[in-house]
Amino acid sequence: MAQPQVLARPKVTTMAAKRRQEALTGYMFMAPALVIFLVFLIIPIGAAVYLSFTDWNGITPVFDEGAYEQVGLDNYRDLLLGEHTEADGRVVKATTRQRDFFISLKNTTYYVLGVVPTQTLLALILAVIVNQRWLKAKGFFRTAFYFPSITSSVVISIIFMWMFTRGGLINTTIGAVFSGYDSNSFVNWLDDPRGVIHIILEQFGVTRANVGDWASNRSLGLTTWEWLSGPSVTMLTIMILNTWTTIGTMMVIFLAALQNIPSSVYEAAAIDGANAWRIFRQITVPLLRPTTFFVVTLGLIGCFQVFDQIYVISSGGPAKTTLTVAYMVYQNGFNRSAMGLAAATAIILFVIIFAFTLLQRLFVSERANV
Amino acid sequence: MRKLSVLTLVVVLALVVSAAGAALARQNVEITLMGWSSSTEENDALLAQVAAFEAANPDISVNVQLVPEYDTTIQAAFASGDSPNVFYVDSSKLPDWAEAGVLASGEGMIENLDDHYESLLEAFTYDGTLYCPPKDFSIMALQYNKDMFDAAGLDYPTPDWTWDDLRTAAEALTGENEAGQKVLGLVTPPNFERWLPFLYQAGGSVLNEDWTEVTLDSDEAREALEFYIGMVNDGIAGPPSMVDAGWGGEAFAQGRVALAMEGNWVISYLVEQFPDLNWGVTELPRHPAGGQASMVFTVCYGVASNNDYPDESWQLANFLTGPEGSQLVAEEGFGVIPPAISAADTWLEAIGPEIGEGFLAGAEYAHKWQFPVGFQDVFDTFNADLQLAFEGQYLAEDVIIDTIGVAEEVLAR
The missing domain is CATH 3.40.190.10 (Periplasmic binding protein-like II)
Structure with missing residues (x-):
C-alpha cells in the first residue's frame, strides 16, 4: 500500500535525541529482568537489612503498628558478644544465642573446609577423565556423573538417609568386607555427635581429660576442645552427600573449560617430550585457573549456605553438630519467633561469604600474576 | 410498542435476578480453615465434619486448606496480614501466637465449655485469657x-x-x-x-x-x-x-x-x-x-484476630469441637481423642477399649506441653x-x- 508521501513529514532528530531513544529502547528490553531483580532481590535484601535492626517476631503482620521496635545493633551484639544493654541500662544476657551462633559457624567452617577442596579436586579429575579421547561411552559417564546434580536434593537426602541408617547399605557393605565390623560396632552415621578429630585423637590416646588445661579455655562461648572437634560423624555423612551431588555441576564447568584449551598447546608439549602428568600439571591446571576460581567461589557460596540436606536429614542435630548458619537463620525465624535475629544472622552470613570471596579472589589473582 | 414492552420486561427481569443473585452472594460467606495434613482417615473425617457444618449453615462455605510445612506456611500468612479465618494451634505455639496478637480471644465466644476437659482448656489459656476450643488431644502412655x-x-x-x-x-x-x-x-x-x-x-x-x-x-x-x-x-x-x-x-x-x-x-x-x-x-x-x-499434646481451632467474619469463624470452631462435631471424629476411631467429654465413649468403642483406656486414663493427670x-x-x-x-x-x-x-x-x- 502506497502511503501518501506528502503527509509524512521528515522528523528532525539530533544525535542526542536518537541516543536517548536507543537508551530507552534498551531499558525497555531490560525492564522485565530489572523488575524481577528489584522485586525479588533488591527489595528483600533491603528488607532483611532493615529488619535485622528490629525485634520483629515474624508473626505479627509486618505493616501493623507496633509490630516491631527498633533495637539498633542489639541482634548483632547478641550473636557476636553474647549480651546487649537495654535502654534502661539493664544488661540482657544472650550467651545461648552467641554460643549457638559460634557452634553453627564452627560447623559450617568444617563443612566448607571439607567439601570445597574435595569437590573441586574430584570434579577436576572426573572432568579430565571424561574428556579423554580413548574413553568409550563418554555420554554415559557424563550423564551418570551429572545426574546427582539435577536430582532433587530432598530426594537424594532421603535416599542417603536410608543408605546410612545403622543397619543400612553402607554399614552392611563395610561389614561384609571387614569381618571385625559387625552389627554391634556399626557406626551410627545419622546420629553420632562425636567430632571426627576427637575420634582420631582418641585413637592416639588423647582425650579431653589428659590433654591439659588449655583445652578448657573458653572463647566465644566454646571451649578450645570444642573448637577442635572437627565435623561430627553425622556432619561427615552430610559432607559426603553434598560432595557427591555437587561434583557433577563442577565437572561440567571444568569440562567446558577443558574443551576450550586448544589442542595445539598439548601437541607442542608432547613434541617437547612432556609426559602426561607434566602436561596436566603445567598446562591443564594453569590454563584452568579462571575456571578453578569460578568453581571454588561457587562451592564456597553454596557450602556456606547449606540448608536443605540439614533440614531433611538431621534438623541441626545430634547435639547441634549439624547446626549450620543458614539452618540457624531458619530456626530463629520460624521456630523461635525471632525474625529480627534471623535477619541479623543472615546479614552476618552474607558478610562472611563476601569476605571469603574477596580473599580468595585476591589469592588467585596474585598467583596468576607470578 | 409491543416489542418495546417485551424488551423492558426482559431487562427488568434480568435486573431483578442479578440483584437477587448479588444479595445471595453477599449472604454466602466463605471462610478459610487452615491446618496440616494428617493421615487420610483424619483428613477425610475433617472434610466430613466441614460438610456437616456447611449443610447446617447453608450461607457459609468453608475453604479447607491442609498444607505441608504448616508452621512456616501459616507464619508467612500471619506476617503478610493474610491470615486464614480459622486455623490449628498447637498448645506449644499458643504463647508465641497469643503474644504476637494474631489470635482472637475466645472469652465469651466458646460454647460447650462444660463438655471439655479442664486440662485442655487450661492448655489454651494464656495470661488468664482462654483463646480457643480444643480440637483433639493425645496422651503419652x-x-x-x-x-x-x-x-x-x-x-x-x-x-x-x-x-x-x-x-x-x-x-x-x-x-x-x-x-x-x-x-x-x-x-x-x-x-x-x-x-x-x-x-x-x-x-x-x-x-x-x-x-x-x-x-x-x-x-x-x-x-x-x-x-x-x-x-x-x-x-x-x-x-x-x-x-x-x-x-x-x-x-x-x-x-x-x-x-x-x-x-x-x-x-x-x-x-x-x-x-x-x-x-x-x-x-x-x-x-x-x-x-x-x-x-498431653493438644491442638485447638484458633480464630484469627484479623478477621472479616469473626462470627462465622466462631460458629465453625464451635461446631467442629462441639458434641456433634466430636461424635463425627469419634466414630472414625483413629488416633487422636476427640475434645468433647461426651464423645469419649464413642471413641473408646471405635478404637477398642483395651487400647483406648490406656491412653485416656492419663487425661486425669497429664501435664500440658x-x-x-x-x-x-x-x-x-x-x-x-x-x-x-x-x-x-x-x-x-x-x-x-x-x-x-x-x-x-x-x-x-
Whole structure:
C-alpha cells in the first residue's frame, strides 16, 4: 500500500535525541529482568537489612503498628558478644544465642573446609577423565556423573538417609568386607555427635581429660576442645552427600573449560617430550585457573549456605553438630519467633561469604600474576 | 410498542435476578480453615465434619486448606496480614501466637465449655485469657510388645508399675532378634517432652506456677534425669536411631524395642501399617513413691484476630469441637481423642477399649506441653546435652546446669 508521501513529514532528530531513544529502547528490553531483580532481590535484601535492626517476631503482620521496635545493633551484639544493654541500662544476657551462633559457624567452617577442596579436586579429575579421547561411552559417564546434580536434593537426602541408617547399605557393605565390623560396632552415621578429630585423637590416646588445661579455655562461648572437634560423624555423612551431588555441576564447568584449551598447546608439549602428568600439571591446571576460581567461589557460596540436606536429614542435630548458619537463620525465624535475629544472622552470613570471596579472589589473582 | 414492552420486561427481569443473585452472594460467606495434613482417615473425617457444618449453615462455605510445612506456611500468612479465618494451634505455639496478637480471644465466644476437659482448656489459656476450643488431644502412655513379653516369660505391664518394674523389664527384654540385630528394652527419644513425665512423676517441675523462676535445680530433677540417662548408659534403652528407626513408634513397630512411650498418634500407625503386631498399652509407670504423670499434646481451632467474619469463624470452631462435631471424629476411631467429654465413649468403642483406656486414663493427670515464648532455646540445649549424655560424654548434672542457665536467660529476655 502506497502511503501518501506528502503527509509524512521528515522528523528532525539530533544525535542526542536518537541516543536517548536507543537508551530507552534498551531499558525497555531490560525492564522485565530489572523488575524481577528489584522485586525479588533488591527489595528483600533491603528488607532483611532493615529488619535485622528490629525485634520483629515474624508473626505479627509486618505493616501493623507496633509490630516491631527498633533495637539498633542489639541482634548483632547478641550473636557476636553474647549480651546487649537495654535502654534502661539493664544488661540482657544472650550467651545461648552467641554460643549457638559460634557452634553453627564452627560447623559450617568444617563443612566448607571439607567439601570445597574435595569437590573441586574430584570434579577436576572426573572432568579430565571424561574428556579423554580413548574413553568409550563418554555420554554415559557424563550423564551418570551429572545426574546427582539435577536430582532433587530432598530426594537424594532421603535416599542417603536410608543408605546410612545403622543397619543400612553402607554399614552392611563395610561389614561384609571387614569381618571385625559387625552389627554391634556399626557406626551410627545419622546420629553420632562425636567430632571426627576427637575420634582420631582418641585413637592416639588423647582425650579431653589428659590433654591439659588449655583445652578448657573458653572463647566465644566454646571451649578450645570444642573448637577442635572437627565435623561430627553425622556432619561427615552430610559432607559426603553434598560432595557427591555437587561434583557433577563442577565437572561440567571444568569440562567446558577443558574443551576450550586448544589442542595445539598439548601437541607442542608432547613434541617437547612432556609426559602426561607434566602436561596436566603445567598446562591443564594453569590454563584452568579462571575456571578453578569460578568453581571454588561457587562451592564456597553454596557450602556456606547449606540448608536443605540439614533440614531433611538431621534438623541441626545430634547435639547441634549439624547446626549450620543458614539452618540457624531458619530456626530463629520460624521456630523461635525471632525474625529480627534471623535477619541479623543472615546479614552476618552474607558478610562472611563476601569476605571469603574477596580473599580468595585476591589469592588467585596474585598467583596468576607470578 | 409491543416489542418495546417485551424488551423492558426482559431487562427488568434480568435486573431483578442479578440483584437477587448479588444479595445471595453477599449472604454466602466463605471462610478459610487452615491446618496440616494428617493421615487420610483424619483428613477425610475433617472434610466430613466441614460438610456437616456447611449443610447446617447453608450461607457459609468453608475453604479447607491442609498444607505441608504448616508452621512456616501459616507464619508467612500471619506476617503478610493474610491470615486464614480459622486455623490449628498447637498448645506449644499458643504463647508465641497469643503474644504476637494474631489470635482472637475466645472469652465469651466458646460454647460447650462444660463438655471439655479442664486440662485442655487450661492448655489454651494464656495470661488468664482462654483463646480457643480444643480440637483433639493425645496422651503419652506405655506400649508393650506382647509377643516379646511372652517370650521372656514376663507379666504384661500394669498401671501400678513403678520405675523399678520398668527397669527390670527393660533389662530382661534387651538382647538380639533372630536376624542378630540389637533389641532394646525401651526406646527413649532424646527429647525434653519425653523426659518431662519422669520429672513430674518424681514431683519436680521446670518452672514455678507463674513462670517467673526456674525450678529445675532440685533433687527430683536429678533423680528423674539420672534414671532416664542411666537406662541408656546401661544399654537397656536408647534413642530410635540406635535401632535404625526414625522415631519411637517405628522402632516399636519393627520389634526392635519391647516398650515405647508414645501418644495415641501411634494407634493408627500401628493398626494400619503393622496389623500383625501383637501389642498392648497401659498408663506410664509411676515414681516408686507413687507419683503419676503424663503429657498431653493438644491442638485447638484458633480464630484469627484479623478477621472479616469473626462470627462465622466462631460458629465453625464451635461446631467442629462441639458434641456433634466430636461424635463425627469419634466414630472414625483413629488416633487422636476427640475434645468433647461426651464423645469419649464413642471413641473408646471405635478404637477398642483395651487400647483406648490406656491412653485416656492419663487425661486425669497429664501435664500440658507449653512453655513461655523463646523456650525453644531451652529444649534445644537440653536435647543436645541429653544426646551427649546418652553417649556418656555428659553427666545428668551437666545437662541440668546447662538447661537452667539457658532457661534463666530466656526468662530474663
